[in-house]
Amino acid sequence: MSPRRVAVVTGAIMLSLFLASMESTVVATGMPTIVSQMGGLEYYSWVFSAYMLTSTTTVPLYGKLSDLYGRRPIYAAAMALFLIGSVLCGLSQSMVQLIAARAVQGVGAGGLLPLAFIIIGDMFSLEQRARMQGLFSGVWGVSSVVGPLLGGFLVDQVSWHWIFYINIVPGLLAGILVWRAWVDRPRDNTTRPSVDYAGSALLTAGVVVLLLGLFELGTPIGWGLLAGAVLSFALLSWVERRAADPVLPLSLFRDRLFVVACAHGVLAGWAMFGSTAYVPLFVQAVLGTSATAAGATLTPLLIAWVVSSIIGSRLLLKMGYRTLAVIGMVLLTSGSFLMSRIGAGSSQLSLAIGLALMGTGMGLSIPAFLIAVQSTVPRRTLGTATSTLQFSRSIGGVLGVSVMGMVLSVRLAENLRAVGLDPASVSINTLLDPIAQASASTSLDTTLRAALASAMQGVFLLAFIASVIGLVATALAPAGRIAQLAERRSQTAEEPVVQPVTTLE
Numbered sequence: 001m002s003p004r005r006v007a008v009v010t011g012a013i014m015l016s017l018f019l020a021s022m023e024s025t026v027v028a029t030g031m032p033t034i035v036s037q038m039g040g041l042e043y044y045s046w047v048f049s050a051y052m053l054t055s056t057t058t059v060p061l062y063g064k065l066s067d068l069y070g071r072r073p074i075y076a077a078a079m080a081l082f083l084i085g086s087v088l089c090g091l092s093q094s095m096v097q098l099i100a101a102r103a104v105q106g107v108g109a110g111g112l113l114p115l116a117f118i119i120i121g122d123m124f125s126l127e128q129r130a131r132m133q134g135l136f137s138g139v140w141g142v143s144s145v146v147g148p149l150l151g152g153f154l155v156d157q158v159s160w161h162w163i164f165y166i167n168i169v170p171g172l173l174a175g176i177l178v179w180r181a182w183v184d185r186p187r188d189n190t191t192r193p194s195v196d197y198a199g200s201a202l203l204t205a206g207v208v209v210l211l212l213g214l215f216e217l218g219t220p221i222g223w224g225l226l227a228g229a230v231l232s233f234a235l236l237s238w239v240e241r242r243a244a245d246p247v248l249p250l251s252l253f254r255d256r257l258f259v260v261a262c263a264h265g266v267l268a269g270w271a272m273f274g275s276t277a278y279v280p281l282f283v284q285a286v287l288g289t290s291a292t293a294a295g296a297t298l299t300p301l302l303i304a305w306v307v308s309s310i311i312g313s314r315l316l317l318k319m320g321y322r323t324l325a326v327i328g329m330v331l332l333t334s335g336s337f338l339m340s341r342i343g344a345g346s347s348q349l350s351l352a353i354g355l356a357l358m359g360t361g362m363g364l365s366i367p368a369f370l371i372a373v374q375s376t377v378p379r380r381t382l383g384t385a386t387s388t389l390q391f392s393r394s395i396g397g398v399l400g401v402s403v404m405g406m407v408l409s410v411r412l413a414e415n416l417r418a419v420g421l422d423p424a425s426v427s428i429n430t431l432l433d434p435i436a437q438a439s440a441s442t443s444l445d446t447t448l449r450a451a452l453a454s455a456m457q458g459v460f461l462l463a464f465i466a467s468v469i470g471l472v473a474t475a476l477a478p479a480g481r482i483a484q485l486a487e488r489r490s491q492t493a494e495e496p497v498v499q500p501v502t503t504l505e
Helices: 003-038 041-057 059-069 071-091 095-123 126-157 168-181 197-215 220-242 250-254 256-285 291-315 321-340 348-376 379-418 434-439 442-475 482-491
Strands: none
Touching: 003 041, 003 071, 003 095, 003 126, 003 168, 003 256, 003 291, 041 059, 041 095, 041 197, 041 256, 041 379, 059 071, 059 095, 059 197, 059 379, 071 095, 071 168, 126 291, 197 220, 197 379, 220 250, 250 256, 256 291, 256 321, 256 348, 256 379, 256 442, 291 321, 291 348, 321 348, 321 442, 348 379, 379 442
């Protein structure tokens, strides 16, 4: 590929990374307004869970499919699904329709992120990729900061539909540029890699049934669904032991570092993504601010995450990864503790401090485990191990958002009954819709805020508990430095490192 084509593809890939990473934060600031207009607070968590679930479980498949059929057609298919899902989200007339559309959107997003890094890996050598890490982090950081602010602005000044429609033009541009500029390398059709469709299907089915079971927890249907999830995971274990190229390689779980890193991913993802999904709802409904202000509340978290991630990656050269990860988890736990103490009288400043601590903790602990795992696993399983770590964080977020949503609904109903109100006869729309709020009585408004604030406290308490368990798990990681792990792997390497054939020169 010529330098011009490389530059065009790089720009398009950065644009798709921007869209995929921005989507979650944009939607978080718009969800309270969407709920106020369409109702369905009990389905609030599923708007996030559907997206995270489909985008998480499809990640392993996209890499295999791109090996089979080439990067360009699979990237185009992923972008098409992402844009179709975005349009369907904007056209949704009910929460059920929105959840279904978010699932479609997530299927597309599940391909954009891994394919972006696969294409970058094909174009650049290892040294060039290392020099470009700052650019990748910058794109992710800018999207994380812009997302909440843009989402709040669109909701307040235009319409919530546009938090989805805004993806269309940039997405089409990125897809067209990659299609025209990218040239797939010749593939060896005689040794095609196998795709673990059975494992992917069982993994997806197990997670979906588990979430449905948690949503119906305490009912006969719920217990039946949980039993079905256990059966699905048991079958998954049986299939993966016999798969030629398993989507979830069980052999990696014999390594103590990898197991601890995955446990950290699940618990930290639960605490972080579960909290950020409900902060905008708290800020708008309890504190009575606008969607733009709710988006701004998340900004300290995202800035702290990006900055601490850059600093933490440098500190790994001078200190043990476990030490850095433990420091990060202490900060995450401290921030989640502050979040669990919020109430109706809390200020946005107190929220910002707690969220900034949580973001700093994630920025320090995630790179520590990611680089440690990448430095110790065999090179032939490097991509699989990396995607599994990403999967652990995402599935932790899915579980966190879903369980916390269930707790929110139950506790809110209990709080309303405790003050003599029928949960079916009142709606929190008066706290989210300015028109409804203007016509509501002051006493009812105050009662609803207090009930919701108390329910939200229970939600953030779950995040604190998850972070405490995550801190304990992190402390169980084996000690060592990244350089020692990399040297140990090089001494036991079974195969040479294959560098990409395409460079900037």
